[in-house]
Amino acid sequence: ELKVEQNPLFLSMQEGKNYTIYCNYSTTSDRLYWYRQDPGKSLESLFVLLSNGAVKQEGRLMASLDTKARLSTLHITAAVHDLSATYFCAVDIAGTASKLTFGTGTRLQVTL
Amino acid sequence: DGGITQSPKYLFRKEGQNVTLSCEQNLNHDAMYWYRQDPGQGLRLIYYSQIVNDFQKGDIAEGYSVSREKKESFPLTVTSAQKNPTAFYLCASSIQRQFYSGANVLTFGAGSRLTVL
Numbered sequence: 440e441l442k443v444e445q446n447p448l449f450l451s452m453q454e455g456k457n458y459t460i461y462c463n464y465s466t467t468s469d470r471l472y473w474y475r476q477d478p479g480k481s482l483e484s485l486f487v488l489l490s491n492g493a494v495k496q497e498g499r500l501m502a503s504l505d506t507k508a509r510l511s512t513l514h515i516t517a518a519v520h521d522l523s524a525t526y527f528c529a530v531d532i533a534g535t536a537s538k539l540t541f542g543t544g545t546r547l548q549v550t551l
Numbered sequence: 552d553g554g555i556t557q558s559p560k561y562l563f564r565k566e567g568q569n570v571t572l573s574c575e576q577n578l579n580h581d582a583m584y585w586y587r588q589d590p591g592q593g594l595r596l597i598y599y600s601q602i603v604n605d606f607q608k609g610d611i612a613e614g615y616s617v618s619r620e621k622k623e624s625f626p627l628t629v630t631s632a633q634k635n636p637t638a639f640y641l642c643a644s645s646i647q648r649q650f651y652s653g654a655n656v657l658t659f660g661a662g663s664r665l666t667v668l
Contacts, residue, residue, distance in 0.1 A: 481659040489654055531655055541593040
């Protein structure tokens with residue numbers, strides 16, 4: 440059974456600081472996704488990582504994938520309040536009818 | 552605009568009642584999904600469908616039922632057999648189809664919040 444773990448579960452950080460969210464998964468896969476959810480809202484896709492060593496960046500967020508370590512990171516650079524949200528990573532395995540397995544989420548709160 | 556429409560946004564149910572949550576998409580996506588989200592937890596897959604008239608159970612299908620009579624529609628019924636139905640329900644779709652091996656990026660609806668009184 441594929442398991443996906445994120446840490447930390449909750450992160451409070453000051454504006455301007457850097458931090459990293461970690462996503463570990465239990466089964467070999469080279470397909471990892473990051474989503475963002477604002478409170479009470481739906482999820483929106485942030486990044487799709489499809490190979491070992493893949494790196495994607497959008498604004499102050501950068502995601503990377505190490506398939507050998509079964510680890511993805513979401514790095515936040517110089518955080519701003521607008522980044523406050525819950526971030527989920529999700530993993531699927533090609534050829535298994537694409538059942539995405541989500542992590543428990545990391546709730547990020549950026550304070551002034 | 553293309554997207555996924557879920558209704559109702561809020562729903563209250565008495566114990567013992569069945570309720571149906573609607574999900575409609577105009578993205579021409581083949582695959583559709585229902586997820587349940589509980590406070591402070593990740594998403595858990597209830598049911599998914601890759602083609603019309605076919606669907607599979609996800610990880611927590613007990614107490615739920617679905618149908619896929621049209622490509623655009625994937626309604627979820629929460630039956631009285633679901634012991635703890637209070638949750639936020641998210642419908643999603645993707646271009647994923649049978650034997651497709653590309654990335655499976657999901658587009659989500661706005662969600663339906665169900666509360667049992």
